[in-house]
Amino acid sequence: MNPGLDAADMASMDPPSYVSERGGKFLLIWPDRPSWMVVDREAYGLIEGKRWMENEELTKGLIQAGVLMREPTKEEEKRIGTVTINITDRCNLKCIMCYTTVRKKSRKELTTPEFIDFLEQTSEFTSDRAFLLILGGEPLMVPEKTLKVSERALDLGLKPTISTNGTLVTDEFAEKAKALDLDVQVSIDGATSNTNDAIRGKGSFEKAWQGVKKLKDHGVHVTLCMVMQRSNEDELEKYYELAHNAGVNEVRFIPLQRVGKGREMVNEIVDPLSMVKRAYKLLLEHEEYRKMSKRDFFTLLGNRCLACAKMRYCGTGMFTILCNANGDVYPCTNHGIPEFMAGNVREKTVSEMWNGSVFERLRSLYDIDRLNPCSKCTVRYWCSGGCRGEAYSVSGRFNSPSPDCGSTRKAIIEMFWILAEHPELVSLSPLKTLDLI
Ligand SMILES: C[S@@+](CC[C@H](N)C(=O)[O-])C[C@H]1O[C@@H](n2cnc3c(N)ncnc32)[C@H](O)[C@@H]1O
Numbered sequence: 001m002n003p004g005l006d007a008a009d010m011a012s013m014d015p016p017s018y019v020s021e022r023g024g025k026f027l028l029i030w031p032d033r034p035s036w037m038v039v040d041r042e043a044y045g046l047i048e049g050k051r052w053m054e055n056e057e058l059t060k061g062l063i064q065a066g067v068l069m070r071e072p073t074k075e076e077e078k079r080i081g082t083v084t085i086n087i088t089d090r091c092n093l094k095c096i097m098c099y100t101t102v103r104k105k106s107r108k109e110l111t112t113p114e115f116i117d118f119l120e121q122t123s124e125f126t127s128d129r130a131f132l133l134i135l136g137g138e139p140l141m142v143p144e145k146t147l148k149v150s151e152r153a154l155d156l157g158l159k160p161t162i163s164t165n166g167t168l169v170t171d172e173f174a175e176k177a178k179a180l181d182l183d184v185q186v187s188i189d190g191a192t193s194n195t196n197d198a199i200r201g202k203g204s205f206e207k208a209w210q211g212v213k214k215l216k217d218h219g220v221h222v223t224l225c226m227v228m229q230r231s232n233e234d235e236l237e238k239y240y241e242l243a244h245n246a247g248v249n250e251v252r253f254i255p256l257q258r259v260g261k262g263r264e265m266v267n268e269i270v271d272p273l274s275m276v277k278r279a280y281k282l283l284l285e286h287e288e289y290r291k292m293s294k295r296d297f298f299t300l301l302g303n304r305c306l307a308c309a310k311m312r313y314c315g316t317g318m319f320t321i322l323c324n325a326n327g328d329v330y331p332c333t334n335h336g337i338p339e340f341m342a343g344n345v346r347e348k349t350v351s352e353m354w355n356g357s358v359f360e361r362l363r364s365l366y367d368i369d370r371l372n373p374c375s376k377c378t379v380r381y382w383c384s385g386g387c388r389g390e391a392y393s394v395s396g397r398f399n400s401p402s403p404d405c406g407s408t409r410k411a412i413i414e415m416f417w418i419l420a421e422h423p424e425l426v427s428l429s430p431l432k433t434l435d436l437i
Pocket residue numbers: 091097098099100134135136137138139163164165185186187225227254255256257258259260261262263437
């Protein structure tokens with residue numbers, strides 16, 4: 001339902017400014033609301049002639065589709081949904097696309113009490129049901145620290161997810177992870193050792209699967225995560241099959257981002273439209289995989305399209321904050337740009353950084369209504385200009401559109417059709433933002 005809906009809004013509803021037809025059905029898009037609907041010819045005629053009120057069902061549908069909705073206030077928008085910490089910079093692998101491996105290793109990493117202090121301060125700005133994402137480097141290089149920080153996060157109402165390469169999982173860690181009910185994401189980049197090991201290093205597939213088995217033996221909630229690339233995209237179906245047979249709880253596939261070493265891998269990029277089409281076919285054919293799809297690229301995009309919220313920002317620095325291993329605070333993982341380093345937790349409070357000039361500047365720079373050509377785009381409130389960190393990494397400019405612009409636009413339009421015809425393929429995600437990592 002749309003808060004703030006009244007008769008004046010109803011009367012002032014504009015006709016849709018984008019219409020496309022497929023097999024006698026019409027996709028209508030109201031970019032400024034934002035909203036969309038798929039209707040038959042008769043309903044389209046009523047909408048076009050501003051006579052929708054003659055049909056009660058259609059009027060209800062327009063309300064539900066969010067054709068009329070209230071904009072969130074600035075304060076409502078600015079709540080952290082995902083807190084990320086890079087708990088260590090150290091790692092035992094050297095994955096070929098890793099966005100962190102070009103980072104300078106921190107000399108002095110934060111201690112456990114310092115990370116906990118950061119979380120305590122940050123919890124003042126988090127939304128209800130916010131997540132803590134523990135990344136690195138490799139969190140299992142420092143398992144005790146990872147567990148202690150997770151435990152405190154739970155007390156503070158943050159749901160922790162740990163992303164690991166899976167090669168260092170021990171029974172002791174698995175047992176403690178289960179006791180804390182942690183969500184452990186294991187990164188495996190293919191369904192075969194050949195494909196995965198070419199990306200993550202020799203022997204890593206076998207070791208990571210041993211890690212998955214240990215975690216599952218202890219009853220831990222396990223998510224498998226694959227960075228989709230040209231070399232592994234054909235293995236998606238097999239990947240789901242392996243995960244399903246191993247009793248894995250969730251599967252994610254996320255786009256390769258042109259950040260860090262990923263910047264050199266343009267030939268490996270799979271465009272968003274291809275990702276949507278591939279996942280659509282897979283989930284249509286395999287009902288049993290749908291319950292494992294909650295935070296993958298397809299499902300998150302579907303959720304954005306369903307929500308019809310006026311998403312004016314990709315989320316960086318608006319719903320996200322990142323604390324690096326050395327205490328430097330940035331808006332997100334893909335924004336390790338010196339210009340957006342808000343300070344260090346050893347020198348500034350979180351409140352000073354979150355409300356300070358660095359984050360405020362970023363929020364105004366990345367408002368989609370101010371970006372060109374995005375401000376005129378039909379799908380801007382569903383796309384939000386893509387990952388701004390990646391756009392900057394590729395172009396060196398803050399105001400450039402997503403490097404996947406054309407394909408993203410097509411992917412969103414395709415998603416509207418999919419949702420109209422097969423809404424059962426997109427389960428509602430617990431995430432508010434399009435978190436990709
Ligand atoms: C940087 S790792 C840190 C945690 C842990 N070492 C791991 O591999 O899961 C976090 C996640 O980012 C993913 N990742 C690394 N480089 C990426 C890139 N260029 N684009 C998209 N995802 C990337 C990894 O595959 C992993 O799922």
